[in-house]
Amino acid sequence: MSEPLARSPRPLWPHPDDVVTALRTAGCVFAEEEASLLLEVARTPDELTAMVARRASGLPLEHVVGWAEFAGLRIEVDAGVFVPRRRTEFLVARAAALLRPGAVVLDLCCGSGAVGAALAAAVPGVELHAADLDPAAVRCARRNLAGAGGRVYEGDLFAPLPAGLRGRVDVLAANVPYVPTGDIPLLPSEARDHEAPLALDGGADGLDLLRRVARSARAWLAPGGTLLSETSEPQVPPALRALRAGGFTATTAHDPDLDATVLMATRE
Structure with a gap:
């Protein structure tokens, strides 16, 4: 048997x-x-x-599993790379409404490339560029944007961009760091201890990077192009002043459900 x-x-x-x-x-x-x-x-x-x-x-859940859910996508997030926040989906929605196939998109301070990936998914056929100063973020963004044909550059703000992009950008999503330096110790430990400080620290009042972008962005935008950036409600008045000083017509939009505030600045 x-x-x-x-x-x-x-x-x-x-x-x-x-x-x-x-x-x-x-x-x-x-x-x-x-x-x-x-x-x-x-x-x-x-x-x-x-x-x-x-x-x-204490490691962020997204760093444990290696990805974050954002705008219906699974975005790869390596250790130390800024984790895309759900509130930033509001910026994506506002930016996507301005796009059409063939439009030129620049995701500045791109981190993992989540904003650029979401915009490419929302409006297929855009020409996508992205840049970040952090080498780890750039490596991550290149993987996340490869499927959309995105080109990712490493360097400080506009410095690494190809000259041929100047004056052609229709939507510039600049989700720059905007946490005031003095508030960094108050952040949850997941962000404070496990994300790159340069992805969080916006200077004394949180607007240092936005001011730098506002001074240079006009030259990179196409006529009628729009710069979008996230901020906090208390920062809105000085942020609008910075954008208007850069030659933009600037407004804001707020989503109370996501607790998200977006600055929108248009080149006339």
């Missing part, structure tokens, strides 16, 4: 409740949702255990 086939024992996965408890103990506000995601993406029990430990140590 034949013997039954021997079966390998089923791997002992951590119980979902144990994952939730570990995350909640570590202070994760959305422990149940995060546990569900980690259980979904982990390929082995050991990998799940390691992921839970990394998250419990």
Whole structure:
């Protein structure tokens, strides 16, 4: 009589409740949702255990799993790279409304390239360019924008851009850092300890980078082109002054549900 086939024992996965408890103990506000995601993406029990430990140590969930959900896309986010915030989807929506196929888009201070990727997905056929000072962000953005044919440059603001782009940009999405230097210690540890400081620090009042962009952006925009940037509500008056000093007609829009404020500056 034949013997039954021997079966390998089923791997002992951590119980979902144990994952939730570990995350909640570590202070994760959305422990149940995060546990569900980690259980979904982990390929082995050991990998799940390691992921839970990394998250419990304070590493952003997006850095643990290697991607962030943004505007319906899965954006790769490497360790140390700025994690795209959900509120920035408001900037994407405002920018997408200005685009048509064939338009030229520049994602400045692009980080992972999330804004550029979302705009290319919303309006297929745009000519997409992006730039960032952080080499880690540039490597990440190149992967995220490759499918859209995006070209990503490494350097400070407009400095690395090709001269042929000057005067051709229809939409310039400049999601520059705007946290005042003195407020950096008040940020959640996920941002303060695990994202590059240059992706957060906007100078004494948070507007240093915006002022620099405002002084130079006009030369890169096509006639009628628009610069869009995110800011906080208290920063709106000085931000508008900076944009108008740069020769723009500037307005703002606010989404209370996302707590998002976007500056829109048009070159006449």
